[in-house]
Amino acid sequence: MLPESRFRSEKLAKALVSRIEALAIRLKRKINIMEVCGTHTMAIARYGIRSLLPKNIHLISGPGCPVCVTDEGYIDTALELAKSGKVKITTFGDMMRVPGSDGDSLSDYSDRVKVVYSPQDALSFAKETNEPVVFLAVGFETTAPTVAATVLLARKQNIQNFSILSAHKLIPPAMEALLSAGKAKIDAFICPGHVSTIIGSKPYEPLAAKYKTPCVVTGFEPLDILQAISMILSQTLSNRSDVEIQYRRVVNPDGNPKALEVMYSVFEVENASWRGIGEIPKTGLRVKDEFKEYDAERKFSIKVHPKGKSDKRCICGLIMQGLRPPPNCKLFGKECTPTKPVGPCMVSSEGSCAAFYKYSRDDHSLTHRKYVRRNSTKTRQ
Numbered sequence: 001m002l003p004e005s006r007f008r009s010e011k012l013a014k015a016l017v018s019r020i021e022a023l024a025i026r027l028k029r030k031i032n033i034m035e036v037c038g039t040h041t042m043a044i045a046r047y048g049i050r051s052l053l054p055k056n057i058h059l060i061s062g063p064g065c066p067v068c069v070t071d072e073g074y075i076d077t078a079l080e081l082a083k084s085g086k087v088k089i090t091t092f093g094d095m096m097r098v099p100g101s102d103g104d105s106l107s108d109y110s111d112r113v114k115v116v117y118s119p120q121d122a123l124s125f126a127k128e129t130n131e132p133v134v135f136l137a138v139g140f141e142t143t144a145p146t147v148a149a150t151v152l153l154a155r156k157q158n159i160q161n162f163s164i165l166s167a168h169k170l171i172p173p174a175m176e177a178l179l180s181a182g183k184a185k186i187d188a189f190i191c192p193g194h195v196s197t198i199i200g201s202k203p204y205e206p207l208a209a210k211y212k213t214p215c216v217v218t219g220f221e222p223l224d225i226l227q228a229i230s231m232i233l234s235q236t237l238s239n240r241s242d243v244e245i246q247y248r249r250v251v252n253p254d255g256n257p258k259a260l261e262v263m264y265s266v267f268e269v270e271n272a273s274w275r276g277i278g279e280i281p282k283t284g285l286r287v288k289d290e291f292k293e294y295d296a297e298r299k300f301s302i303k304v305h306p307k308g309k310s311d312k313r314c315i316c317g318l319i320m321q322g323l324r325p326p327p328n329c330k331l332f333g334k335e336c337t338p339t340k341p342v343g344p345c346m347v348s349s350e351g352s353c354a355a356f357y358k359y360s361r362d363d364h365s366l367t368h369r370k371y372v373r374r375n376s377t378k379t380r381q
Contacts, residue, residue, distance in 0.1 A: 007221030037192035038065035038350025148266035200255025276317020
């Protein structure tokens with residue numbers, strides 16, 4: 001593996017920025033590039049990449065944070081399970097403070113909730129207790145295979161007190177939903193590196209071809225992202241709409257066939273509700289009938305609420321669709337902060353609001369002024 005400094009070279013960064021500037025001059029128009037990965041959102045904010053770009057190159061954040069898109073109804077169901085006292089909930093830490101319909105969160109019932117670092121940790125916990133253990137299976141194609149592998153292991157070891165509550169979601173059909181809706185002007189995608197290690201680059205090819213939208217799979221270092229932007233501009237100037245892999249040190253076109261095989265041995269595709277966006281067809285994963293004993297919905301005769309209630313003042317849904325920047329929200333930095341979040345975009349460490357609050361919220365910062373100016377409602381009209 002190359003040393004970290006290789007991807008943070010100031011000399012190479014300046015060369016890439018100069019190339020982007022030259023391409024942007026030739027482009028002679030505005031271009032909107034959406035990243036659909038929370039880690040990219042955080043990296044772009046952390047390294048001040050927006051402030052390095054020419055004024056006609058706009059980066060907008062999409063629904064790439066799994067915590068942010070987890071619907072209130074799912075949180076409400078998890079809260080019902082916790083409050084029932086009949087099960088122990090296990091979850092990743094960033095789910096603890098996501099608010100449900102009534103504003104409460106799993107952190108309010110910490111005596112019934114255990115934070116784990118992996119689904120295997122949840123299974124190990126189930127082995128140590130006689131209580132039923134439910135793992136909150138949240139995430140995209142990156143985490144779904146590990147959850148599926150854990151279900152297979154639970155069956156192999158005949159562990160009966162373990163089950164999952166699935167809220168897994170699929171990225172490519174969500175990207176198509178954004179394009180087909182046409183609400184946000186998306187000219188190109190920075191595709192998610194983590195997800196693409198599993199699914200590869202081929203699933204993006206129909207999107208690029210149908211909507212004439214260049215796609216580049218990239219890594220998470222500043223030079224990765226700058227190179228991806230350069231590749232997108234080169235495609236645009238050449239009137240190409242291809243899927244390219246900048247992140248070749250990790251991603252290949254076919255992804256990880258074994259991981260996909262494991263994932264689809266346990267899960268099947270269903271429609272899914274995305275927080276602040278609504279139902280998107282064929283973007284969710286549910287447990288197959290043959291593994292129903294590990295499906296918390298069926299095991300405890302519950303039903304994930306199809307739609308929960310949210311604070312109407314929160315505009316996380318618009319932010320995740322690339323329609324508004326975080327500072328456009330009246331709650332941002334006032335009633336909604338990382339220590340007291342109102343919406344999931346501020347709760348998650350990879351949420352757009354959290355990233356912007358941490359790195360760009362100073363009203364006098366160049367990044368803040370550019371981002372608000374470029375992405376405000378008035379600019380879009």
